[in-house]
Amino acid sequence: MTTGPANAQPYDGKDPYRTGCANTKVNTGKKASLKNEVGDRLGTIRLFYSRRCGTNWGEVSVSKSGFGEITVYTSKKSRSFSYRPGNGGHHWGNMVYAPSGVCAKATGSVTTGAGRANKGSGTTPKACG
Template identity: 55%
Template sequence: MKTRVIAAAAAAAAASVVVLTALPASASSLDGKDPYSTGCNSSAYSVRSASIKNQIGDSLGSVYLYWSPTCKTNWTEVRVSTSGHGSVNVYTDDGRSALFSYSAGNGGHHWGNMLYAPGVCAWGTGTVVAGTGTVNHGSGTTADACG
């Protein structure tokens, strides 16, 4: 009888640990989702932007940090040459990030996935590789926005 009670208590403790690690307090069902397929883009606007520059300061595009007041999410978008490929990332000051790599095409307009971020600061980064040589590689970081 005691063996069953101990086994049941151990199973219950293990289950509660799994729940705690699987669902951190900052998690949201929108984390990691596409802002356009979820409709979060419909109310969104750009809160910060920056140039994507190469090592000598030439602009290779722009990076934007977006905020959706309806979904309470942030994400990063870039506008670069249609032949460019690279990555976008959104960061929050509570230690989360959402990296997304993009391929050439889509008219040079690319975006990453969202992070639920009410009441926290966020910022975005973008990179582009638009050809060979370091003058065709660039990066940019927006200032942070706190909401």
């Protein structure tokens, strides 16, 4: 779900590092393992917040060959980002505006090869600013 122009915020859907928002990032302490269907851990997703920008986004740590998607949600909107192999297995999603008092969570998925054992996902608990 995306918002219309009336509700759009300048940082929605933008890269937290390119905008400089990540310069004031805070690890919310909310994280989750990206697990396959039998519970094997294939990576981790963490939820971050920028004090200066009032935004949240997710970051994953996966194998260098992993690819997948990162989505951050509030109760009213979400933003997704698909990542490809590389970058040492460290990837981040796009931001969603979530100022003080707004709760957010992040989900991540990873695929590291063929077959269900090589596909994992996870969702962080909510953090409320």
